[in-house]
Amino acid sequence: MDTVPAATPPQPVTVTVTGAGGQIGYSLLFRIASGQLLGRDVPVRLRLLEIPAGRRAAEGTALELQDGAFPLLHGIDVTEDATAAFDGVDIALLVGARPRGPGMERADLLEANGAIFGPQGAAINAGAADDVRVLVVGNPANTNALIASAAAPDVPPERFTAMTRLDHNRAVAQLAAHLHVPVRSVDGVIVWGNHSASQYPDLSHATVDGRPATELVDERWLADEYIPRVAKRGAEIIEVRGSSSAASAASAAIDHVHDWVNGTGDRWTSAGVVSDGSYGVPEGLISSFPVRSAPSGAGDGAWQIVQGLTIDAFSRERIDRSVAELVEEREAVRALGLIPA
Ligand SMILES: NC(=O)C1=CN([C@@H]2O[C@H](COP(=O)(O)OP(=O)(O)OC[C@H]3O[C@@H](n4cnc5c(N)ncnc54)[C@H](O)[C@@H]3O)[C@@H](O)[C@H]2O)C=CC1
Numbered sequence: 001m002d003t004v005p006a007a008t009p010p011q012p013v014t015v016t017v018t019g020a021g022g023q024i025g026y027s028l029l030f031r032i033a034s035g036q037l038l039g040r041d042v043p044v045r046l047r048l049l050e051i052p053a054g055r056r057a058a059e060g061t062a063l064e065l066q067d068g069a070f071p072l073l074h075g076i077d078v079t080e081d082a083t084a085a086f087d088g089v090d091i092a093l094l095v096g097a098r099p100r101g102p103g104m105e106r107a108d109l110l111e112a113n114g115a116i117f118g119p120q121g122a123a124i125n126a127g128a129a130d131d132v133r134v135l136v137v138g139n140p141a142n143t144n145a146l147i148a149s150a151a152a153p154d155v156p157p158e159r160f161t162a163m164t165r166l167d168h169n170r171a172v173a174q175l176a177a178h179l180h181v182p183v184r185s186v187d188g189v190i191v192w193g194n195h196s197a198s199q200y201p202d203l204s205h206a207t208v209d210g211r212p213a214t215e216l217v218d219e220r221w222l223a224d225e226y227i228p229r230v231a232k233r234g235a236e237i238i239e240v241r242g243s244s245s246a247a248s249a250a251s252a253a254i255d256h257v258h259d260w261v262n263g264t265g266d267r268w269t270s271a272g273v274v275s276d277g278s279y280g281v282p283e284g285l286i287s288s289f290p291v292r293s294a295p296s297g298a299g300d301g302a303w304q305i306v307q308g309l310t311i312d313a314f315s316r317e318r319i320d321r322s323v324a325e326l327v328e329e330r331e332a333v334r335a336l337g338l339i340p341a
C-alpha cells in the first residue's frame with residue numbers, strides 16, 4: 001500500500017516583544033498567540049524582553065498565555081537579556097521605552113531612549129534572522145527606530161519601521177464617523193510625518209465609497225476639527241481614560257505586521273519607513289508615508305512607498321512641518337552621538 005508523506009508542519013516564527021510587562025504588551029501578546037499577527041495557521045514562539053521592574057508582570061502574563069492553551073503558541077521565554085531575546089528573531093516588536101518623567105527635557109528623553117534602542121538595535125544586528133522585520137512602537141517611535149537602525153548596520157534600513165498605523169486607523173475611523181459610513185467605505189487616507197501632534201492626516205487622495213472625500217467634507221471642518229482631532233487623539237485618550245492608548249495601539253501593531261507580512265492588496269496604509277527622498281522627505285529619515293506591501297515571498301519584504309501622488313500647497317506645508325520636527329530630532333540624537341555624524 002502506498003503511503004502518503006505527511007506534510008511538513010510550518011516552523012514556529014520567533015516573535016520578540018519588548019516591554020512585555022506593560023499595558024500594550026498585555027493586549028498584544030494574546031492576539032499574537034491566537035494567530036492574529038501572522039495568520040491562523042502559523043505557529044509562534046514568543047520571547048518577552050523586560051527590565052527588572054517589569055519582569056514579574058511579564059512572567060505573570062506568560063503564565064496567563066499558558067493558561068490560554070493557544071494551539072499556535074510553541075513556547076514563551078521571559079528574559080532581561082537583549083542578546084538572548086533577539087537571537088534568531090523573525091519579528092521584533094519594540095514596545096518598551098522610557099516615558100517622559102517630571103522635569104525631563106526633550107534631549108533627556110531622546111538620550112534615555114537612545115540607551116534602550118541603541119543596544120537593542122545592536123542585539124538585532126548580531127542575532128536576528130536575515131529577513132527580520134522590526135516595528136518600533138515605543139515613543140518617540142520614529143526617532144527610536146532611527147537609533148535602532150543606526151545600531152544595526154548589517155540589517156537593511158527598510159527592515160526598521162515605526163508605528164503610525166494607530167494614527168492611520170484613527171484617521172479612517174474619524175472620517176467614517178463624521179460621514180456615518182462603515183470604515184470599510186473609506187480608502188486612500190494617508191498619515192505623513194512624525195508620530196506626534198505634528199503629523200498630517202491627509203484626505204486629499206481619500207475616497208468614500210469611491211467618491212473623493214474632499215467633496216464630502218468642508219474645508220473648515222478638515223482644517224479646524226479633523227486634523228487636530230486625529231493628531232491629538234493620543235492626548236484625548238490619556239485625558240479620558242487616565243492612561244495612554246493600549247489596546248488600540250496593540251491592535252495597530254497587529255495590523256502593521258499582519259499587512260507587512262501578508263500584503264496590503266490594492267489598498268495602501270500608512271507606516272513609518274526609511275525615506276528614499278520621496279515627496280521631498282530627506283533621505284534616511286523614518287517618516288510616515290503611504291505604503292503598500294507584497295505578500296511574504298512575493299516581494300523583497302520591504303514596504304513600498306506609493307509613488308506619483310500629487311501634493312497640493314495645503315498638504316505640502318503640513319508635511320514639511322512634521323518632517324522638520326523629524327529633522328530636528330535626528331539632529332538632536334546626532335549631537336548626542338546616538339547615530340553617526
Ligand atoms: N506609536 C504609537 O502609536 C504608540 C506608542 N505608544 C508608546 O508605547 C510605549 C509603551 O506603552 P505602554 O505599554 O502603555 O507603556 P507601559 O509603561 O505600560 O509599559 C512599558 C514597559 O516597557 C518596559 N521597559 C522599559 N524599558 C525597557 C527596556 N529597555 N527593555 C524592555 N522593556 C522595557 C517597562 O518595564 C514596562 O513594563 C510607550 O513609549 C508609549 O508612549 C503608545 C501608544 C501608541
Ligand SMILES: O=C([O-])CC(=O)C(=O)O
Binds near residue numbers: 234235237244
Ligand atoms: O502618547 C502616548 O504615549 C500614546 C500615543 O503615542 C498615542 O496614543 O498615539
